[in-house]
Amino acid sequence: MLLKKALHSAFFYVHGLDRMSQGAMDGGATNAHGSGSLSQRARTAVRVFLLFFIGLASVSPALAIQALAVQALAVQALADQTCPSLPFDDEAEIRYIYDGDTLHLKDGRKVRLIGINTPELARDHKPAEPYAFAAKEALKTLFQKDKSIALVYGKDKKDRYGRLLAHAFLTDGQNVQTALLKQGFASAITYPPNTRFSACYLEAEKDARCSNRGLWENSTILAAKNLNKRHTGFHLVTGQVINIDINDKGIWLNLDDKLTVGIRPDNRSLFDLDAVNNLLNQSITVRGWINTSNSRKPGSNPFYLRVRHPSSIQLSSVFSCPQDSKMRGFERPGLQKQVSAKPLIFKR
Numbered sequence: 001m002l003l004k005k006a007l008h009s010a011f012f013y014v015h016g017l018d019r020m021s022q023g024a025m026d027g028g029a030t031n032a033h034g035s036g037s038l039s040q041r042a043r044t045a046v047r048v049f050l051l052f053f054i055g056l057a058s059v060s061p062a063l064a065i066q067a068l069a070v071q072a073l074a075v076q077a078l079a080d081q082t083c084p085s086l087p088f089d090d091e092a093e094i095r096y097i098y099d100g101d102t103l104h105l106k107d108g109r110k111v112r113l114i115g116i117n118t119p120e121l122a123r124d125h126k127p128a129e130p131y132a133f134a135a136k137e138a139l140k141t142l143f144q145k146d147k148s149i150a151l152v153y154g155k156d157k158k159d160r161y162g163r164l165l166a167h168a169f170l171t172d173g174q175n176v177q178t179a180l181l182k183q184g185f186a187s188a189i190t191y192p193p194n195t196r197f198s199a200c201y202l203e204a205e206k207d208a209r210c211s212n213r214g215l216w217e218n219s220t221i222l223a224a225k226n227l228n229k230r231h232t233g234f235h236l237v238t239g240q241v242i243n244i245d246i247n248d249k250g251i252w253l254n255l256d257d258k259l260t261v262g263i264r265p266d267n268r269s270l271f272d273l274d275a276v277n278n279l280l281n282q283s284i285t286v287r288g289w290i291n292t293s294n295s296r297k298p299g300s301n302p303f304y305l306r307v308r309h310p311s312s313i314q315l316s317s318v319f320s321c322p323q324d325s326k327m328r329g330f331e332r333p334g335l336q337k338q339v340s341a342k343p344l345i346f347k348r
Contacts, residue, residue: 100135154194210321298303
């Protein structure tokens with residue numbers, strides 16, 4: 001009886017994954033570089049497991065049940081790769097769209113979309129960033145026919161402004177963040193502990209970036225050595241790691257004697273220190289908010305960028321597009337061949 005129920009649950013999961021992950025990964029955009037095939041590979045892998053499970057069950061039901069338990073451990077990792085709709089925490093109606101990553105609900109609550117950053121609209125005497133209005137319109141278009149929204153909250157449910165932090169889904173199961181990323185109107189960024197879907201969001205961003213969609217059509221990846229005071233705010237930056245300092249105040253990567261990349265103690269446990277040390281003399285691409293440095297030490301770098309999660313640091317060879325022999329705006333020096341498309345410094 002137990003084995004029969006397990007089989008039924010497993011087949012139900014595959015059916016749901018077929019329906020939900022397709023909508024989540026498509027994002028309303030044509031896949032040009034294979035990242036959309038993640039969900040197809042995921043479904044194929046589950047079907048292969050089911051065939052193995054059925055064969056094993058006919059020989060040893062006990063071993064089959066153990067195998068099913070192991071497969072269950074992979075379900076969360078599978079979800080992180082395919083951005084599917086999950087059991088929702090909440091459902092609501094949208095009142096209006098504030099900007100590309102913030103919306104207001106009819107009940108008065110505000111929602112900040114987890115895992116992405118979109119260009120800023122004009123405020124505080126600062127002009128709007130390129131594609132800020134287009135990002136807002138893209139989010140508005142997703143809810144043009146149906147104002148219903150489903151929410152999956154992060155482990156941290158609210159930010160310091162009192163906004164809800166959530167992954168958002170349309171009524172057809174499509175992941176809203178994925179749709180914006182694949183259209184090229186958002187960049188992926190991860191804030192612990194809200195790390196779900198981080199790998200998926202990076203894949204969706206790369207699909208748009210390598211196809212020159214949206215903000216990637218004219219946007220350049222900044223070279224650390226060329227940074228100046230105009231470059232504060234959210235950016236993706238590439239440079240060579242020429243020094244690494246690890247002390248009780250954090251981990252500090254020196255990019256081209258121009259940018260300090262800091263990993264503070266409260267995030268240090270997420271990083272594999274051996275892998276971090278292996279970044280020395282490598283060309284890496286980092287993402288986050290650039291600030292002018294407050295350090296008064298002689299020889300300190302003029303700019304600072306804080307990194308909170310390993311997904312914000314990638315080898316430039318991993319970050320680059322398959323068809324490119326050079327990154328936009330600079331040559332890629334001494335890149336080592338890498339197999340994985342994921343960030344390489346997660347703590348194991």
